[in-house]
Amino acid sequence: MEGLDISHPEILQFLLDEQGVDVSSKGIEASDDLSAWQEQWNSDSEFGRILPIVISEQGEKVIGFPLEPELDVFLQSGSLMSDQTLHGQDERKAPQRILVLDDDVAGLQMLVQQMNKAQVEIADSFSSLVESALEHGMPDLVLVNTSLIGDIEGTDWWRNSTDSDLDSALPVIFLSEDKSTEAEVAAFEAGAADFIAKPFHPRVLQARLNMHLQARESQQQLNNIARADALTSICNRREFDLRLMGEWSRGARTGQALGLLMIDVDKFKEYNDYYGHLRGDECLIAVAQILNSCMQRTSDLIARYGGEEFVALLPDSGLEGALTVAEDCLEAILEAELAHVHSDVLPCITVSIGVSAMVPIHDKSSTMLIEQADIALYQAKQNGRNRICSFDEWS
Numbered sequence: 001m002e003g004l005d006i007s008h009p010e011i012l013q014f015l016l017d018e019q020g021v022d023v024s025s026k027g028i029e030a031s032d033d034l035s036a037w038q039e040q041w042n043s044d045s046e047f048g049r050i051l052p053i054v055i056s057e058q059g060e061k062v063i064g065f066p067l068e069p070e071l072d073v074f075l076q077s078g079s080l081m082s083d084q085t086l087h088g089q090d091e092r093k094a095p096q097r098i099l100v101l102d103d104d105v106a107g108l109q110m111l112v113q114q115m116n117k118a119q120v121e122i123a124d125s126f127s128s129l130v131e132s133a134l135e136h137g138m139p140d141l142v143l144v145n146t147s148l149i150g151d152i153e154g155t156d157w158w159r160n161s162t163d164s165d166l167d168s169a170l171p172v173i174f175l176s177e178d179k180s181t182e183a184e185v186a187a188f189e190a191g192a193a194d195f196i197a198k199p200f201h202p203r204v205l206q207a208r209l210n211m212h213l214q215a216r217e218s219q220q221q222l223n224n225i226a227r228a229d230a231l232t233s234i235c236n237r238r239e240f241d242l243r244l245m246g247e248w249s250r251g252a253r254t255g256q257a258l259g260l261l262m263i264d265v266d267k268f269k270e271y272n273d274y275y276g277h278l279r280g281d282e283c284l285i286a287v288a289q290i291l292n293s294c295m296q297r298t299s300d301l302i303a304r305y306g307g308e309e310f311v312a313l314l315p316d317s318g319l320e321g322a323l324t325v326a327e328d329c330l331e332a333i334l335e336a337e338l339a340h341v342h343s344d345v346l347p348c349i350t351v352s353i354g355v356s357a358m359v360p361i362h363d364k365s366s367t368m369l370i371e372q373a374d375i376a377l378y379q380a381k382q383n384g385r386n387r388i389c390s391f392d393e394w395s
């Protein structure tokens with residue numbers, strides 16, 4: 001029984017059948033019988049022979065011993081957790097989305113009913129499938145009937161068929177009327193995450209979709225961890241480097257300027273020396289949050305560059321625009337009045353900011369932008385801290 005969720009009546013029934021226990025006369029789903037079982041459980045305490053049943057006020061029931069976290073939530077909320085939440089999902093999050101391209105109306109209806117935790121969107125042609133992915137955001141899973149997409153021989157099928165912004169890691173599952181080994185191999189060679197031949201049992205499809213959704217969820221959680229700075233939770237240096245590379249290429253293509261702020265907390269060594277390292281950490285978290293709140297556009301990125309240094313990447317911003325954001329940052333940090341009694345700048349936390357901006361050039365390296373902001377930051381420090389210098393202004 002290990003690993004199986006015996007709170008599901010079907011699984012429980014299967015296990016009981018397998019053990020040769022006759023419960024058919026009891027009717028597992030019949031609530032009268034469930035109550036009778038519950039009474040017996042309460043009075044006889046015959047553990048091992050009678051299964052405990054818990055029924056919530058909302059009428060949901062747990063039969064047998066579910067896993068501990070599931071039982072906790074059930075007792076607190078009166079509701080059963082889904083398979084997905086058992087694996088650590090946050091129920092308040094938007095449901096995962098599955099985009100389907102198929103013309104089997106009955107099969108699709110069944111799918112929509114079964115995947116009650118995920119949102120199923122149906123497309124009637126390959127182009128509307130792609131359009132929907134581009135317009136409404138990337139789904140978590142794509143399910144396509146191969147007979148509706150024509151030739152699947154080409155490798156890198158999903159990427160070639162869609163816009164380059166589409167997520168190449170997105171799992172695409174092929175549904176096929178052709179059960180042959182050749183069809184299955186061709187599907188995997190074309191980049192399918194899974195291959196399901198028709199006709200299939202609805203529960204098999206459901207189980208496989210759930211497996212892929214869970215894998216996707218875990219992958220996304222890992223990606224988020226890999227992108228975030230462990231102390232401040234804003235983006236880390238690695239994420240910044242990746243975004244800088246991407247924005248540099250994009251700017252070189254579009255001719256739009258890229259702005260950069262190098263932000264350094266003033267006299268932070270003194271802060272640590274006086275308040276201690278832990279308070280220092282708390283201060284950095286606060287500074288990160290304040291700087292993050294100064295990023296106005298969704299494309300602006302604030303990251304921890306290292307230690308008490310932060311960096312802001314501002315796509316489509318020339319020097320003037322970047323200076324405006326720098327002023328917001330400087331002001332917001334001052335307004336927060338985070339005490340720093342041993343700073344000789346002011347008795348509160350202040351920052352110095354170096355600003356650079358340029359239209360990216362293909363042949364040149366993006367490190368130019370960082371070097372210039374660094375030079376400007378050095379000048380801001382030299383000029384007395386708690387101020388902004390731009391590379392342009394100083395050179």
Ligand code: GH3
Nearest residue numbers: 264265266267268269270272277278280281307308
């Ligand atoms: P300046 O105004 O010239 O920038 O002076 P500063 O004291 O801020 O600069 P310095 O480079 O001398 O010191 C930086 C300090 O930041 C020293 C280091 O211990 C502290 N620091 C770096 N990372 C962390 C961190 O993660 N947590 C804490 N608490 N302190 C950190």
Ligand code: MG
Nearest residue numbers: 264307308309
């Ligand atoms: Mg520093």
Ligand code: MG
Nearest residue numbers: 264265266267
């Ligand atoms: Mg510093």
